[in-house]
Amino acid sequence: MFNEMNWGKKNRMSEIIQHDGRALMLAIDHGYFMGPTRGMEDPAKALEPLLAYADSLMLSPGILGTSVPISFRGGKVLRASGGNSILDEDMSNEAVILSAEQAITLNASAVAISIYVGAEYQHQTLMNLAQAIEDASPYGLPVLGVTAVGKEMKEKAADKRFLALSCRIAAEFGADIVKTYYCDGFEEVVAKTPVPIVIAGGPRLDSYESILQMCHNALERGAIGVDMGRNIWQADHPAAIIQGVRGIVHDGLSVSEALDLVNGLATDATRRKEYFPAHPEDARVQEKH
Numbered sequence: 001m002f003n004e005m006n007w008g009k010k011n012r013m014s015e016i017i018q019h020d021g022r023a024l025m026l027a028i029d030h031g032y033f034m035g036p037t038r039g040m041e042d043p044a045k046a047l048e049p050l051l052a053y054a055d056s057l058m059l060s061p062g063i064l065g066t067s068v069p070i071s072f073r074g075g076k077v078l079r080a081s082g083g084n085s086i087l088d089e090d091m092s093n094e095a096v097i098l099s100a101e102q103a104i105t106l107n108a109s110a111v112a113i114s115i116y117v118g119a120e121y122q123h124q125t126l127m128n129l130a131q132a133i134e135d136a137s138p139y140g141l142p143v144l145g146v147t148a149v150g151k152e153m154k155e156k157a158a159d160k161r162f163l164a165l166s167c168r169i170a171a172e173f174g175a176d177i178v179k180t181y182y183c184d185g186f187e188e189v190v191a192k193t194p195v196p197i198v199i200a201g202g203p204r205l206d207s208y209e210s211i212l213q214m215c216h217n218a219l220e221r222g223a224i225g226v227d228m229g230r231n232i233w234q235a236d237h238p239a240a241i242i243q244g245v246r247g248i249v250h251d252g253l254s255v256s257e258a259l260d261l262v263n264g265l266a267t268d269a270t271r272r273k274e275y276f277p278a279h280p281e282d283a284r285v286q287e288k289h
C-alpha cells in the first residue's frame with residue numbers, strides 16, 4: 001500500500017480481484033483456531049469440487065502445503081495472524097504467525113491479518129497489522145485486513161458503526177483489501193472505507209436463497225466480492241452453491257436466477273459427503289464463531 005503498486009503487487013492483486021473488479025475468495029482458513037471444522041475435516045477432499053469456481057483461496061500455510069494441488073492457478077491469500085483456539089475465552093490474543101518472506105516462498109498473492117477492534121488485545125492485533133504491512137511492503141505483497149469479532153463481541157458483526165470503525169482503521173493502517181461482515185446499512189461501511197471490501201459469510205445460514213440474497217445485497221451496496229467459507233463448504237451441495245455465488249459475483253445474476261442455477265445443480269452427485277458424525281460439543285463450540 002505504501003509503496004507505489006509495482007508490477008509484482010498489481011499481478012498479485014489481480015490473482016484476487018479479477019478483470020471485472022470482482023473477487024470470489026473461498027475461505028478455508030478456519031482450522032487455524034477451530035481445528036477440523038465440520039465440512040473441512042479433509043481439506044483436499046472438500047476442496048476438490050470447489051477449486052474450479054474460486055478465484056482465490058484464503059487458507060493457512062499448512063493446508064496450502066498439504067491439500068491444494070500444485071497445479072492450482074488461482075490466488076492464495078495466506079492467514080498470517082493467529083495463536084489461539086476456539087477453546088480460549090478471548091480469541092483476540094493473536095500474533096503474526098507467518099512472515100512476508102515465508103509467504104513469498106509459498107507464492108502467496110497476499111497475507112491476511114485479523115484485527116479485533118474493541119477487544120482486550122485490540123492494540124496487539126492492530127500492531128500485528130501494522131507490522132505485517134511494513135514487512136510485506138518491500139515484496140509488493142498485498143495485505144488483507146480481517147475485522148474479527150471473536151466470541152464475546154459476536155453481536156458486533158451486525159453493527160454498521162462497529163464495522164465501519166474496524167474497516168476504516170484497517171484501511172488507515174494501509175490494508176489493501178478489507179474483509180468484514182454484511183450488515184444493515186452496509187453501503188455506509190463501504191463509503192467510509194477507501195479500499196475494496198469483501199464479505200465473510202459467517203455461520204451457516206438456513207437456505208441457499210439467504211446466502212445468495214446476502215451476496216447480492218453486499219455487491220449492490222458496494223462490496224467487490226465475497227471471502228466466504230462455511231456457507232459454501234458446510235452446505236448440503238457445496239459445488240452448487242459456489243456456482244450460484246459465482247453467478248452473482250461475476251455474471252450479474254439476480255437472486256432468483258442464481259437460486260435456479262443452484263437448485264438445478266443440487267443433486268445426489270453434488271451432495272456433500274459426511275465422513276464423520278458431527279459431535280454435539282463441536283457444533284456448540286463452533287457456533288460461537
Ligand code: R5P
Nearest residue numbers: 027030200201202228229230
Ligand atoms: C475465520 O474463521 C476466518 O477468517 C474466515 O475466513 C472467515 O470467518 C470467513 O469464513 P466464513 O464465511 O465461514 O465466516
